Amino acid sequence: MxxxxxxxxxxxxxxxxxxxxxxxxxxxxxxxxxxxxxxxxxxxxxxxxxxxxxxxxxxxxxxxxxxxxxxxxxxxxxxxxxxxxxxxxxxxxxxxxxxxxxxxxxxxxxxxxxxxxxxxxxxxxxxxxxxxxxxxxxxxxxxxxxxxxxxxxxxxxxxxxxxxxxxxxxxxxxxxxxxxxxxxxxxxxxxxxxxxxxxxxxxxxxxxxxxxxxxxxxxxxxGHRRQRERQILRLLEAAPAAIAALVPEMYRGVDRALWPAAGQSVLAHLIDLEQRAMVRREGELWTINA
The missing domain is CATH 3.60.15.10 (Ribonuclease Z/Hydroxyacylglutathione hydrolase-like)
Known part of the structure; x- marks a missing residue:
């Protein structure tokens, strides 16, 4: 920033x-x-x-x-x-x-x-x-x-x-x-x-x-939000992941002090995707639906 x-x-x-x-x-x-x-x-x-x-x-x-x-x-x-x-x-x-x-x-x-x-x-x-x-x-x-x-x-x-x-x-x-x-x-x-x-x-x-x-x-x-959504889906296609593992991959160029805020936005995306039956959560892990 x-x-x-x-x-x-x-x-x-x-x-x-x-x-x-x-x-x-x-x-x-x-x-x-x-x-x-x-x-x-x-x-x-x-x-x-x-x-x-x-x-x-x-x-x-x-x-x-x-x-x-x-x-x-x-x-x-x-x-x-x-x-x-x-x-x-x-x-x-x-x-x-x-x-x-x-x-x-x-x-x-x-x-x-x-x-x-x-x-x-x-x-x-x-x-x-x-x-x-x-x-x-x-x-x-x-x-x-x-x-x-x-x-x-x-x-x-x-x-x-x-x-x-x-x-x-x-x-x-x-x-x-x-x-x-x-x-x-x-x-x-x-x-x-x-x-x-x-x-x-x-x-x-x-x-x-x-x-x-x-x-x-x-x-x-x-477009930026849709790109973040696609990024999440690509990462989950590779393997189930927790938000704590997604954020460092998605926000590599962002100050670490802002990662907690980024994690909240990732959670908001995941909840939206869950409501659309595209992902599911199992404890702290999120998994893509086939």
């Missing part, structure tokens, strides 16, 4: 297009890249805040400074990992704005987590179903349900400009981690195909740079 050169624009307001500004939170890491990017939508009157980020005093102060005297119509969360939604509550308390967006989710995974854990405190005032919209004076955001990275993940389409706020579902710097049991590879691929069929102009992810060729990227991501 290669980070861009410092200094990063932490706490600064970046104008991306007439209706969209961005503020970077100070939470860089192997799963957040340079940090969570919070988006402010609207130029005239009430704003929407997308993915308010971690409950961090420095980031909250930067958001409030960026908002200034403008009212906030909605605080929108794409999903409830702790690098995305915890700042919703203090921001709502400071602005009086409702929290609107993804559904709440509390789920423990088996074994140590390798991505950000879920925000147990998230309590939305309104959940947006797929295709539902909310509007301000000069903007309309429509929910696009994209389960897979998490079961409650949702993107937001800005109808006035063709931009899509993609949270962690599609990122320009890395593929998304899919961690069972809540993360679901079949759902993730279906959600990628759903976005592939859309005509969005640009993606604004929660981590990393904007994506200026969205359909090209989603096509490549689908």
């Amino acid at each position: 290669q980070f861009p050169p410092r200094p990063w624009p932490v706490g600064r307001v970046e104008q991306l297009e007439p209706l969209v500004r961005r503020v970077l939170a100070p939470n860089p890491g192997p799963f957040t890249y340079t940090g969570t990017e919070t988006y402010l939508v609207g130029a005239a009157g009430a704003l929407a805040v997308i993915d308010p980020g971690p409950d961090d005093a420095e980031h909250l102060a930067a958001l409030l400074a960026a908002i200034g005297s403008a009212p906030v119509a909605a605080i929108c969360c794409t999903h409830t990992h702790r690098d995305h939604s915890p700042a919703a509550a203090p921001l709502a308390a400071a602005t009086g704005a409702p929290v609107i967006g993804c559904a709440p989710l509390v789920l423990e995974t088996s074994g140590p987590r390798v991505d950000a854990p879920f925000d147990r405190s998230y309590a939305p005032d309104r959940v947006l179903a797929d295709g539902e919209s909310l509007s301000g004076p000069d903007w309309t955001l429509t929910a696009v349900a994209t389960p897979g990275h998490t079961s409650n993940h949702v993107c937001f389409a800005l109808e006035q400009s063709g931009a899509l706020f993609t949270g962690d579902h599609v990122m320009g710097w890395s593929t998304s981690v899919v961690v069972p049991p809540d993360g679901d590879m079949a759902a993730y691929l279906a959600s990628l195909e759903k976005l592939q069929a859309r005509a969005d102009r640009v993606y604004y992810p929660a981590h990393g740079p904007q994506v200026d060729k969205p359909q090209q990227l989603t096509r490549g991501m689908i």
Whole structure:
């Protein structure tokens, strides 16, 4: 993983297009890249805040400074990992704005987590179903349900400009981690195909740079996942194997510190293949079905 050169624009307001500004939170890491990017939508009157980020005093102060005297119509969360939604509550308390967006989710995974854990405190005032919209004076955001990275993940389409706020579902710097049991590879691929069929102009992810060729990227991501699936099947054709043996073969060029995350994605692929009756598990070993 290669980070861009410092200094990063932490706490600064970046104008991306007439209706969209961005503020970077100070939470860089192997799963957040340079940090969570919070988006402010609207130029005239009430704003929407997308993915308010971690409950961090420095980031909250930067958001409030960026908002200034403008009212906030909605605080929108794409999903409830702790690098995305915890700042919703203090921001709502400071602005009086409702929290609107993804559904709440509390789920423990088996074994140590390798991505950000879920925000147990998230309590939305309104959940947006797929295709539902909310509007301000000069903007309309429509929910696009994209389960897979998490079961409650949702993107937001800005109808006035063709931009899509993609949270962690599609990122320009890395593929998304899919961690069972809540993360679901079949759902993730279906959600990628759903976005592939859309005509969005640009993606604004929660981590990393904007994506200026969205359909090209989603096509490549689908191809990458299908290639990983074929790789697993080839390895299992040679001999039954445990995930711990598959990961070193599949991720030879990847930093070993990321192998636990890679193992979770391999597990997600195997569960999908098992549900399609292509493989079966026998204890820790996975075997291809003849």
